[in-house]
Amino acid sequence: MIWKHMTKPEIKDRVYKALAENRNYDSDYILGIPGTYLDTEQFHRDADFLEDAPFLRTFINNPNHIGCHTLTGDEGEDMFRGTQKIEVELIRMISEEIMHAEEKSVDGYVAPGGTEANIQALWVYRNYYQKQYQAHAHEIAVVFSSDSHYSFYKGANILGIRALNVEVGEEDRKIDPVHLQKRLEEAQAEGIKYFIAIANMSTTMFGSVDDPDEIGEVFEKMELPYKLHVDGAFGGFIYPFTDPSSKLHFGNKRVNSMTVDAHKMLMAPYGTGVFMIRKDWMHYAATTEASYVQGLDYTMVGSRSGAQAVSIWMILMTHGPRGWKNTMERLVIETDKLCAALDDMGITYFRHPSLNIVSMHAGQVPKKIPQKYRLVSDNFGAEPKWWKIVVMQHTIGKVVDQFIADMRAELS
Ligand SMILES: Cc1ncc(COP(=O)(O)O)c(C=O)c1O
Numbered sequence: 001m002i003w004k005h006m007t008k009p010e011i012k013d014r015v016y017k018a019l020a021e022n023r024n025y026d027s028d029y030i031l032g033i034p035g036t037y038l039d040t041e042q043f044h045r046d047a048d049f050l051e052d053a054p055f056l057r058t059f060i061n062n063p064n065h066i067g068c069h070t071l072t073g074d075e076g077e078d079m080f081r082g083t084q085k086i087e088v089e090l091i092r093m094i095s096e097e098i099m100h101a102e103e104k105s106v107d108g109y110v111a112p113g114g115t116e117a118n119i120q121a122l123w124v125y126r127n128y129y130q131k132q133y134q135a136h137a138h139e140i141a142v143v144f145s146s147d148s149h150y151s152f153y154k155g156a157n158i159l160g161i162r163a164l165n166v167e168v169g170e171e172d173r174k175i176d177p178v179h180l181q182k183r184l185e186e187a188q189a190e191g192i193k194y195f196i197a198i199a200n201m202s203t204t205m206f207g208s209v210d211d212p213d214e215i216g217e218v219f220e221k222m223e224l225p226y227k228l229h230v231d232g233a234f235g236g237f238i239y240p241f242t243d244p245s246s247k248l249h250f251g252n253k254r255v256n257s258m259t260v261d262a263h264k265m266l267m268a269p270y271g272t273g274v275f276m277i278r279k280d281w282m283h284y285a286a287t288t289e290a291s292y293v294q295g296l297d298y299t300m301v302g303s304r305s306g307a308q309a310v311s312i313w314m315i316l317m318t319h320g321p322r323g324w325k326n327t328m329e330r331l332v333i334e335t336d337k338l339c340a341a342l343d344d345m346g347i348t349y350f351r352h353p354s355l356n357i358v359s360m361h362a363g364q365v366p367k368k369i370p371q372k373y374r375l376v377s378d379n380f381g382a383e384p385k386w387w388k389i390v391v392m393q394h395t396i397g398k399v400v401d402q403f404i405a406d407m408r409a410e411l412s
Contacts, residue, residue: 002089003097005320014086015054015310021082022063022306030079035303037062055311058083063306068298070107071282076295080306087309093316095276098240099258100251108276109299110262110309114233116300117259117275119155120285121229122196123300124257124277126159127284128227129194137161141187144198145175147206149231152198162192173208173350175199180218188224195219195226199255201248202235205378205388206350207357209239212247216254229257233273235355236260241328243354256281262312265328267393271308275299327393331356334400335391341404345411356391366410373403 006014023030025037026045037045038060044050050057063080070091076084087110095106111117122142129135141162144152148165156163164187167179184195197219199210212228219226230248232239237260240246249255257277262268282298290297319327335356342349342360349360362377362384369375370387377384391400 001097003093003316003321005323006317008318011314011317012052012054015058015083015314018082018086018310019058019061019063021085022061023079024061033064033079035062035064055307055314058310059305059307064303065110065306065309066293066297066299066303067295068107068109068282070109071298072295077293083306083310086313087306090309090313090316091274091276093313094236094260094274095250095258097321098237099249099260099276101276101278102250105279106250106276107279107282108274110271110304110312111273111275111299112271112301112304113263113273114149114231114259114261115151115154115273117233117261117273118149118151118198118229118231119158120275120300121257121259121277122152122155122159122161124281124284125196125227125229126161128281129225131284133194133225135194139192140194140196141192142196142198143180143183143187143226144231145173145200145203145208145210147173147203147208148198148200149204149233151231161196162187164192168208173203173206174210175215177214177218180215181222184218184222184224193225195224197226197228199228199230199248200235201230201232201239201246201258201260202352202355202357204234205357205376205386206359207234207352207355208350209235209243209248209352209355212252212254227256228254229259230255231259233259233261234264234357236274237262237265237324238328238331238356239354241325242332250276250278262315266312266315268311268315269308271305272312274312330396331391331393334396338389338391338400338404341407345407347407350386358389358391359386360389361385362387366407368410369403369407372406373399 063083069084069088091108095101137160141164143164145168146165166183169176199212260274262272263270285298287297351358365387375387378386
């Protein structure tokens with residue numbers, strides 16, 4: 001077990017040891033790179049509180065985690081090896097202990113966010129089809145539910161591949177296998193031969209969850225080549241803890257890569273998306289021209305702060321597996337409470353029972369409410385059909401209770 005609860009002093013000790021293993025700009029001879037510690041006028045290196053603030057200390061020391069360290073290991077960039085080892089441990093912790101991968105069977109890195117992690121997946125698979133099948137970009141399509149995040153349209157646009165959205169079922173808002181088959185038949189008729197399938201481990205607007213096996217079976221029955229990526233940007237740090245029957249993990253052979261965002265449910269700072277893919281795939285995204293980077297670069301982002309990986313590692317270690325499960329279960333209980341109140345008021349909504357998103361049918365929500373509670377609509381440019389609530393740590397108790405009271409008052 002890599003993932004366990006650690007005390008504050010243990011966490012501090014581990015991070016400070018990692019920093020000592022890094023080359024440091026103020027104590028080593030570092031002449032060849034365009035990087036240094038953060039500006040000393042703005043960021044005080046000697047402030048006393050930094051002795052007790054491992055994340056801020058890492059941030060100020062400014063280690064660069066360029067590259068993919070699960071892949072290159074000791075061959076990779078060696079200046080910041082101490083904190084890079086924490087990132088390697090982090091990817092193992094998430095892929096193996098949350099997402100059921102076999103030991104050291106997954107590569108990954110901390111990306112700026114879910115958008116990049118999703119596009120990284122599309123990039124790897126596009127290059128794979130081009131290299132292994134001599135495919136043209138316009139013969140490759142990313143296939144996703146109509147509730148999916150817009151990063152798939154963005155990625156298809158950047159990479160020159162096709163974007164195919166598939167209708168969802170009315171009741172469960174999952175990719176509907178009948179619609180999927182129909183869409184794939186149309187795609188074949190349009191000359192599309194290679195597919196990247198997306199399964200949502202919770203959509204942004206509804207918290208709906210796709211079934212990777214239902215999706216995979218349609219491609220397999222039609223004998224179409226596909227690779228399956230799970231978008232767990234929203235649900236990656238909650239759904240595995242609240243739905244024990246989840247099939248969205250590396251224990252499922254159909255799942256080849258995943259996105260999970262720590263800057264959503266894990267409460268990490270922005271800049272903490274996580275991309276993970278089974279071994280022997282990352283090389284399809286190698287930029288061989290990155291010859292000045294020791295170990296090459298396999299990521300979209302290039303230079304990135306090692307502090308982001310350290311922040312995710314610290315949060316996971318602070319809570320430990322049991323503590324984190326309790327925290328996520330608490331959110332689901334609070335969401336149950338909200339839904340019970342909405343039922344009582346006769347308000348209809350969509351909600352997955354293991355998640356913390358509630359999307360109310362817009363027509364029933366009193367006018368004052370969305371603005372006061374900063375609810376998010378499905379379409380800010382037009383008449384909304386849905387208003388969405390996300391039950392987060394800061395909303396437990398006070399905000400949810402006030403919302404319920406205001407709704408009751410407005411409706412009466
Ligand atoms: C399901 C899903 N995928 C991807 C993203 C994109 O994440 P980011 O904003 O971190 O790029 C989001 C963001 O809300 C999301 O909900």
